[in-house]
Amino acid sequence: MWQRSRFISLVLFALILVIPVGGITLAQDVVTIEWWTVNSEEYSEEVQRALVEQFNAEHPNIHVNITVLPESGFTERMTTTLGAGSGAPDVAFFWDNNWFPQALDLTAYIEADPDINPEMYFEGFWNTRAVWQDKIVGLPLGVGANFVMYNKDVFDEMGVPYPSPDWTTDEYIATAVALTDPELRRWGGDRPRGPFRAIWRNYGAFPYSDDSTTVEGFLNSDAAVAAYTWLWDLVASGATPTPADIEILGTEGTGPIDLFLAGRLAMATLNQGHVLTAVESGVNFGIVPEPQIPGNERYVNAWSLTASVWAGTAHPDEAYEWLSYWVGPEGQQFLMENGQFFPSLPTVLETHPDADEDYVQAFFQVLEHRQVAEWVNAHPCNSTVLRAAVDAWDLINLGEIERDEVEATLDSLVEPAQAALDECVGRLGG
Amino acid sequence: MSLNSSAARTNDSLVDRDRQLRRSNRTTALRRLAGNGFLYFIMVVLALIFMIPLLWMFTTSLKTRQEIFVWPPTWLPNTPQWGNYVEAFDKYPLARFMFNSAVLVMINSLGEVLSVPLIAFAFARLRFPGRKILFILMLSTMMIPGQIKLIPLFSMFSRLGMIGTYWPLVLPSFFGNPFFIFLMVQYMRTIPRDLDEAARIDGASTWVILYRIILPLSLPAVTVMLVFTFLWTWNDFISPLIYLSDFNSYPISVGLAFFQGRYSVEWNMFMAATLISIIPVLALYFFAQRHLIGGISTLGLKG
Numbered sequence: 001m002w003q004r005s006r007f008i009s010l011v012l013f014a015l016i017l018v019i020p021v022g023g024i025t026l027a028q029d030v031v032t033i034e035w036w037t038v039n040s041e042e043y044s045e046e047v048q049r050a051l052v053e054q055f056n057a058e059h060p061n062i063h064v065n066i067t068v069l070p071e072s073g074f075t076e077r078m079t080t081t082l083g084a085g086s087g088a089p090d091v092a093f094f095w096d097n098n099w100f101p102q103a104l105d106l107t108a109y110i111e112a113d114p115d116i117n118p119e120m121y122f123e124g125f126w127n128t129r130a131v132w133q134d135k136i137v138g139l140p141l142g143v144g145a146n147f148v149m150y151n152k153d154v155f156d157e158m159g160v161p162y163p164s165p166d167w168t169t170d171e172y173i174a175t176a177v178a179l180t181d182p183e184l185r186r187w188g189g190d191r192p193r194g195p196f197r198a199i200w201r202n203y204g205a206f207p208y209s210d211d212s213t214t215v216e217g218f219l220n221s222d223a224a225v226a227a228y229t230w231l232w233d234l235v236a237s238g239a240t241p242t243p244a245d246i247e248i249l250g251t252e253g254t255g256p257i258d259l260f261l262a263g264r265l266a267m268a269t270l271n272q273g274h275v276l277t278a279v280e281s282g283v284n285f286g287i288v289p290e291p292q293i294p295g296n297e298r299y300v301n302a303w304s305l306t307a308s309v310w311a312g313t314a315h316p317d318e319a320y321e322w323l324s325y326w327v328g329p330e331g332q333q334f335l336m337e338n339g340q341f342f343p344s345l346p347t348v349l350e351t352h353p354d355a356d357e358d359y360v361q362a363f364f365q366v367l368e369h370r371q372v373a374e375w376v377n378a379h380p381c382n383s384t385v386l387r388a389a390v391d392a393w394d395l396i397n398l399g400e401i402e403r404d405e406v407e408a409t410l411d412s413l414v415e416p417a418q419a420a421l422d423e424c425v426g427r428l429g430g
Numbered sequence: 431m432s433l434n435s436s437a438a439r440t441n442d443s444l445v446d447r448d449r450q451l452r453r454s455n456r457t458t459a460l461r462r463l464a465g466n467g468f469l470y471f472i473m474v475v476l477a478l479i480f481m482i483p484l485l486w487m488f489t490t491s492l493k494t495r496q497e498i499f500v501w502p503p504t505w506l507p508n509t510p511q512w513g514n515y516v517e518a519f520d521k522y523p524l525a526r527f528m529f530n531s532a533v534l535v536m537i538n539s540l541g542e543v544l545s546v547p548l549i550a551f552a553f554a555r556l557r558f559p560g561r562k563i564l565f566i567l568m569l570s571t572m573m574i575p576g577q578i579k580l581i582p583l584f585s586m587f588s589r590l591g592m593i594g595t596y597w598p599l600v601l602p603s604f605f606g607n608p609f610f611i612f613l614m615v616q617y618m619r620t621i622p623r624d625l626d627e628a629a630r631i632d633g634a635s636t637w638v639i640l641y642r643i644i645l646p647l648s649l650p651a652v653t654v655m656l657v658f659t660f661l662w663t664w665n666d667f668i669s670p671l672i673y674l675s676d677f678n679s680y681p682i683s684v685g686l687a688f689f690q691g692r693y694s695v696e697w698n699m700f701m702a703a704t705l706i707s708i709i710p711v712l713a714l715y716f717f718a719q720r721h722l723i724g725g726i727s728t729l730g731l732k733g
Contacts, residue, residue, distance in 0.1 A: 034675075040692035045677065065675075070687035073671040080672050084585040087593050185501035257694045262499035273693030281495055 031318045032063045035326075036078070036089040038071045041273045042142060042341040051334050055325050062318045064091075085312065090319040091326070094138055094308035097377075103137040103308035109320045110136055116324050124371040125304040125344050138308035139327035140344045142335070144271050145302035146198065147366045148172075148291075152284040154179055154186070154266040163267075163288045165365060169199060169230050172267075172291040176239035179266040188239040189267035190246065190256050192231070195393050196386060198290045201299035201372050203227040207385045208421055210375075212430030215418040219389055220410040228406050232396050236403070241265070243397050275359055276340040287362035289369065300369035304344050381424035388420035389413040484705075491515070491702035498697050511698065515706070518689075518699040526678055527685030528707060534599055534670075534681055535663045541603030542610060542659050547648065549606045550614030551640045555626065565615075572608045576668075584672060594675040599666075603659070610655045617651040618644055653721035660714055682707045 035052070039045040045068045052064045067089065069077060075096060081088040082102050094103050110116055118126050121140055129140040148163070155162055160178045163171065176188030192199055196207050204223040208215045218224065234240055246256055257274045259265040261281050269290065278285050292298045307327045309319040325331050332343035336352060342363065343349050354360045376382050392409050395401045401409055485505075490498055492510040518524060552558070553565050587598040621644060629639050645652070667683040674680055686707060689700035715722070 038692070039688060041694070042692065045688075067675040068677050069671065070684060070690065071692050072687050072690050073667070073684070076668065077672055080580050080584050083581045084588060086585060087588040258495070258499045258697070261496050262501070263496070264499060264501055271693060273691070277495070277694055283496075 030061060030063050031315045032065050033091060033315060033319050033322050034067065034089040035064050035322065036067045036069060036074070036092040038074050038093070039068050040071055041276060041339075043335045043339045047335065047338040050338070051326070051331060054334065055322060055331075059321065059325075062321060064322050082310075088310045088312060090313040090315060091307065091309055091323050093141075094306045097132070099308075100132045100137045100306075102311050103132075103306075104311045104313065104316055104319075106136040106138065106309065106320065106323075109316075109324075113320075113324060116328055120329070120347070121344050122304075122346060122367070124302065124374055128371060128373040128377045129304045129306045138306035139323060140304035141307045141327045141332070143302065143304050143342050143344050143349075143367060144273065145300050145363070145366050146269050146271050147287050147289055147300075147363065148189075148267050149260060149270045149274065149278065149285050149287055150267045151260065151263060151265075152286055154263060158266075162286055165288050165362070167288060167291050168294060169202070169291045173230075173234050173237055173239065176234070176267060177237050180237075180239040182238075184264070186264050186266065187241050187245075187259075189234075190259075190265055190269055191234060191240045191243070191397070192269070194386070195228070195231075195389075196382070197372055198299045198301045199230070200224070200227045201370075201375075202290070202293045202296055203230070204293070204296050206375065207382065207389065207417070208379075210379075212379060212381060212421065212425050215385065215414050215421055219385075219417050220407065220414055225407045225410060228392055228396060228410060229403060231393075232401075232403050232406055235396055235399055272342050272363055273340070275363075285359070287359045287366075289362075289366045298369045299372050300366050301372045302367065302369075303373060379430070380428040381421055381430070384424040385417050385421050388417045487701045487705050491698055491705055493698050495696070495698060514698045514702045518703040518706075521699065522685055522688050522703075523678065524682065524685060524703055524706065527680055527682040528710070530679055531664050531681035531683070532710070534596065535660050537596070537600040538603040538663045539656050539659050541600060542607060542655055543652065545604050545606040546610045546614050546655060547640065547645050547652070550611050550618055551644060553611070554615045554618035555623075555639075555644070556636070568608050569612060572612070580668070580672065587673065593673055595673075596679070598673040599663075599669055607659075610658070613655065614648065614651050617648055621647050650721060653718060657714065657718055657722050661711065664711060 037043075037048055039048070048068065049066060052066045055064055056062070074093065078088070078092065078094075078096070078099060082099055088102070094100060110118070116139070118130070118136075121130070122143065125140040125143060130136055130138055150163060152162065158179050158181075160175060163175060167175075172189060179188035180186065196205060203226050205221060205227045206218050207224075208218045241256070241259070246259075256265050256268050257270055257277060260268040260270065260274075261278065261283060275287075289298070289300065307323060309316060309323055313319045327344075329345055329348055332341070332345055333348050333351070335341040336343050336348060342352065349364070352360055355364075389410075392406070392413055395409060396406070489505055489507060491514055492512065493507040494511055497504065497507055553561065583598070584593075587593055590597075592598050592601075625643055625647075626639050629643055634642065664681075665683055666681070667687065670681050670684050671687075674684070686700065686703055689696050689703060
């Protein structure tokens with residue numbers, strides 16, 4: 001009996017020792033701000049921790065408590081805590097638009113803040129990632145964009161001239177074909193990730209009217225038919241990996257960087273996050289924007305991450321203080337100087353340590369193009385309509401329709417796409 | 431003479447029969463050997479096939495990033511990059527993550543061992559009002575998908591002030607896991623009641639019957655429970671992700687996810703770290719396989 005009691009006491013004692021209970025106790029006048037972030041190629045855990053230390057040292061009345069989460073689990077954690085209505089961080093990435101209703105409206109803070117104003121940021125990113133339903137729901141952190149990275153060694157080997165920034169979609173196919181080597185299982189280039197992104201927009205194609213009422217004449221417009229036909233030509237050329245190849249050999253849907261690094265993809269549509277990897281791997285590469293249509297306005301598939309204050313925070317003033325530091329000039333400058341990070345503030349971006357490098361210059365040029373996201377973010381039914389019209393994309397990618405059937409296929413999808421648009425507009429608005 | 435010759439014939443025939451018997455035995459032995467050899471050959475081939483993913487993991491962990499996706503694929507790296515292992519450990523505190531996982535495994539195992547037999551014994555042996563309803567109620571909790579419970583559980587632990595600690599990850603095990611309780615109940619029901627009655631006649635209390643008679647006889651079920659607890663705790667990603675906040679308190683399942691960046695995965699280092707992380711699981715299997723296989727077949731968990 002005594003032995004059993006002793007055993008239970010030991011177990012309880014061990015539990016008390018092993019399980020950490022409670023948090024950090026600080027002096028009462030210091031406010032603790034919970035900040036959730038991720039570590040990525042752009043800003044590592046160490047760099048972000050150093051930024052917090054710098055902030056904490058400069059702001060003795062605020063203590064920022066950093067929680068670094070893996071990129072692959074951040075969405076799940078945020079969704080859970082926001083869904084529970086408690087335990088969410090004071091400041092975090094709000095990269096999912098569905099979270100915006102729970103972001104604090106920062107309009108009053110920004111109006112009162114002499115150090116932060118919307119004009120400081122790239123206009124396109126401000127419009128797409130900071131403003132939602134006429135409220136300022138966050139600040140845009142960093143910039144990212146798709147561009148075509150090409151392997152110079154493969155071009156040299158095949159005697160193909162490097163692509164120029166003003167290359168066309170037809171030149172893209174011709175170049176991809178010239179670089180393809182079936183014996184080496186090497187493809188010349190990859191395929192777009194979906195329709196109505198940069199290349200579709202370059203053709204002047206939109207899935208439906210700007211006022212969100214009409215699909216007819218948009219989904220099956222001459223521009224859309226031309227874009228889909230270009231895709232058909234690209235697929236038929238055999239110069240690109242199939243969707244199955246990309247799915248199997250690509251990396252978790254983040255782009256075919258591994259095939260590019262292995263020299264099996266001579267041109268790949270990647271982003272700034274892959275640049276450092278390519279540099280570290282010793283790949284001799286260049287960067288050009290996605291191909292254009294001469295005479296048309298040029299677009300770029302670009303993005304930024306919204307950083308917000310949670311509406312349920314108990315310390316909105318201190319939370320904004322940290323947010324404006326992190327996403328303001330000071331924080332973005334720090335991240336840029338200590339990682340592979342491109343800030344969303346043009347004045348800071350100009351001072352990038354590698355600004356003289358060709359690839360950074362090329363990236364700057366890509367950012368000058370108009371953003372696909374401007375239209376997409378202003379039209380909440382975009383993805384619903386694209387889902388309804390996905391057959392055209394699938395059939396072309398699987399090689400199941402002939403070239404002269406592209407237009408008829410798009411015509412046949414107008415009706416279901418219109419129905420999807422009407423249903424969606426009734427639910428979400430135009 | 432005739433007798434002699436008859437005896438000689440009988441002797442010859444016995445010798446022949448003995449020879450035939452020996453030959454037959456030899457043939458049988460050879461056949462058995464050949465049969466066993468073939469069986470072993472098939473098993474070795476199958477084992478090698480099953481080992482391919484592990485082998486691929488190992489060789490990938492020694493490659494450079496460019497080598498991983500080259501065509502034609504290569505089994506062996508040009509120059510083994512042993513530094514990948516060092517770099518993986520330098521990049522993240524993997525040893526710390528594994529220690530944290532081990533702590534969680536130990537506490538959860540303890541919790542399950544303390545709670546599950548107790549609850550299972552009550553369902554399997556004791557008679558009390560509402561027993562069947564409670565049992566069905568407990569079983570029904572197994573039917574609720576984990577994702578549905580995620581937000582209510584988070585909300586509950588949040589109100590209890592347990593977010594950021596190990597409590598949400600270990601506390602439930604001290605209240606029994608329905609799956610293990612179900613298994614244990616089924617197993618305990620196969621143990622003859624005569625044993626309980628004999629013990630009771632000898633003056634044993636209910637506690638003594640549970641801890642001195644039923645529990646020792648339930649060792650195969652307990653082993654299965656412990657192995658499953660180990661595996662589930664070691665591999666659990668979502669719970670620690672949701673409840674923990676301190677980087678140094680993450681278990682290995684969360685730690686490994688840091689190798690997946692926003693735009694790409696460092697496959698070579700990821701493989702190196704994963705390979706190290708599965709060593710305890712493999713070791714557990716080697717040490718527990720006899721009990722595990724016995725327990726699994728007894729509990730009918732196969733297939």
